[in-house]
Amino acid sequence: MHPHGIGAWLAKRRLKSPAKAALVQGEVTITYAQLADGADRVSALLHERGVGKGDTVAYLGENSPEFLLVMFGAARLGAVFVPVNTRLAPPEIAHVLTDCAARVLVHDPEFTDRVAAAVGTAGPAYVLTTGDGTPERPGLARLCGPAPAAPVDVEITLDDPAAIIYTSGTTGKAKGAVLTHGNLTWVALNCIVDYDVVSTDVALMISPLFHVASLGMGALPVILKGATMVLEKGFEPGRALAQIERHGVTMLSGVPTTYQLMAEHPNWAGTDLSTLAKLTCGGSAVPVPVLNAYEERGLSFSQGYGMTETAPGATALPAAMTRRKQGSVGLPHFFTDVRIAGSDGTTVPAGTVGEIEICGPNVFPGYHGLPAETASAFTTDGWFRSGDLGHLDDEGYLYISGRLKDMIISGGENIYPAELERLLGEIDGVTGVAVIGVPDARWGEVPWAVLTVRAGAAVDTDTVRRHLDGKVARYKLPKNVVIVDELPRTASGKVRKGDLRTRFGAEPA
Structure with a gap:
């Protein structure tokens, strides 16, 4: 059998570019061969713990190689990866773990107290920490051992679930959006096509990987293309500037506040940004003063629109169109379609505000354990109802008007x-x-x-x-x-x- 999910990616990368730097964090560089070997060891460990196809493996931690090792190790078994937002309080963590029925939870040691408060008698069968742990409570590194393990042979298709990403919970309890191997593959391909990701790119990852934008549109296209990722545990504007200069960073993703704080930092003017070529921004429109600050350094933004349910990219505005289409979030991604529907559900003409509807192989199949909510999220002909309002101009560029509820x-x-x-x-x-x-x-x-x-x-x-x-x-x-x-x-x-x-x-x- 040949698995067709994302769990097979690292084995392919080990074959094609084994010595290429996959990850850099601090003073540590991990090649694609090392990353693939590590994921195999994690996969073997999870298999020993009884994890199989369809089981859920949760992860609570900051950006680190372990995040990716657990994700790809779980994916190799056909297990479902559940990244947990590190900002959640214990009751919110408990909701995620209970809702997804996590069999295993892997967490950074600094979250031990929060995990203890969240995990009850009905919690995961296994709770492991990253790192070595202690002899009494060994961590992931100690348990996995030094030798690569033979991967388990599991049949996986692009329609199988790969991850459950919990929405940010702006209203009520967070819902788990199920993303398939196909969803994550196609969103990565959309990014490679529309953002021109190449194998020589160096991407600085300053946003948390538990957020679907950083995962689906940051880490995954970089790994699929065989580029290099510089991982930061968190965002600090001065350090981000230093990393750009030190590593010759070519790609950077963030939200408007990220870019604003960097431009306002005392080191902004003196930092060599000459390697930067691809800036992407989501969350909201880039304010004009921020656009001006970056254009003065010869830099332009690709802006976009999406949501967890679209894995997350739906549209992208090319950097060259930032000024001519100011305020727009761009055209639909290459393998994605967007339309605007009126209150009666029919498609409305250009310039008319209505609900944004999205279709494509990156659109999720539904919410975990919530059939009624899933049914109401789709039209009768299979388009996802975003709940956002917007309009298309006569050239097909999308403009956001806001949330229906807003x-x-x-x-x-x-x-x-x-x-x-x-x-x-x-x-x-x-x-x-x-x-x-x-x-x-x-x-x-x-x-x-x-x-x-x-x-x-x-x-x-x-x-x-x-x-x-x-x-x-x-x-x-x-x-x-x-x-x-x-x-x-x-x-x-x-x-x-x-x-x-x-x-x-x-x-x-």
């Missing part, structure tokens, strides 16, 4: 927060923006702007309204502007607007 209805008029957020990001001194609807006795809802600003910047309600006046209808002008120290965000960098509505929704407009 749309503000004020006096019977629809207000799309993304339109205002794009414009507010242009104001000098504004570093973060969220527009929310707040209850109003007269209008039903009115828009408020919640901002973070640079120290010393003079931004208030009058500043905001003057900037928007003449650019949008007056009913769209925020009725109040609130300056906060920090916007609440998910691990992927998206603003948690539900938290803001809870905080400000009861206050008078």
Whole structure:
């Protein structure tokens, strides 16, 4: 039998580019042969623990080689990998482990207390730490031993589940999106085609691998192409700049805040960025001041749109179109299609706002254990209903208007927060923006702007309204502007607007 899932990738890489650097972390470099051997050893260990096809293997830890070793080791057995968000509290971790029925949990030692609080009597059969552990409680490295192990022969197809990625839980309990081997393969191919990933690339990984964007559009295309990944446990702007210069980084992915913090760092002007060629950004539109800062260094962004359920890429805006199509998230990925549906479910003309629907081999088959939610997430002809609002222009470029649930209805008029957020990001001194609807006795809802600003910047309600006046209808002008120290965000960098509505929704407009 020949497995066709992602678990076979490292064996192929060991054959094609054994001595090529696959991962760099700190002073350690791991070749593709070493990475493949390590994944084989992890696969053998899991097999000894009774893990087989369809079983779930959870992982709680920061970016590290072990993350990838466990993922590929599990995939080689046909097991389902479940990366756990490291920001979760013990009850949230418990929900993930229980919901996916994890047979094994591997975690970094620093999460031991949190795991102990989360794992009850019905927890995973085996809980292992990364590293050596202790003789009494040996860790992954000690258990796996030094010798490569022969892989277990398991029949795996592209339709088999490879991972369950839990949504960020902005509303209610997190749902597990099941991603197949095919989903992860096709999203990697989309990235290779649309972002021109090549084997000589060096990708700096500063976002957490437990987030589907870093995994599906960062690590996987790099490994599939045989390029090199520089792994960082977390993001620190000065260190990121130093790593770019030290390793000749060619690829970097992040969210707008990531890029802003780097541009504001004292070392920005003096860092050699000459090797950087591919910058991708997701989560929200790149503010104009950030675009300007990078263009002054000869750098442009590829922006995109997607979600966990699309593994996650749906569209990509080429860097060359950043200015001409400013505000757009681009065209559908090469192997993906996008359409806009009206409230009656029919496709609407260009320029008309409706719900974004997505189809393609990267679109997930459904939510783990939630048949009703899965059924409601798809149209009768099989397109995924994103829950996001947007429109296509006459050239097929997608523009996001916001979440259906975030749309503000004020006096019977629809207000799309993304339109205002794009414009507010242009104001000098504004570093973060969220527009929310707040209850109003007269209008039903009115828009408020919640901002973070640079120290010393003079931004208030009058500043905001003057900037928007003449650019949008007056009913769209925020009725109040609130300056906060920090916007609440998910691990992927998206603003948690539900938290803001809870905080400000009861206050008078």
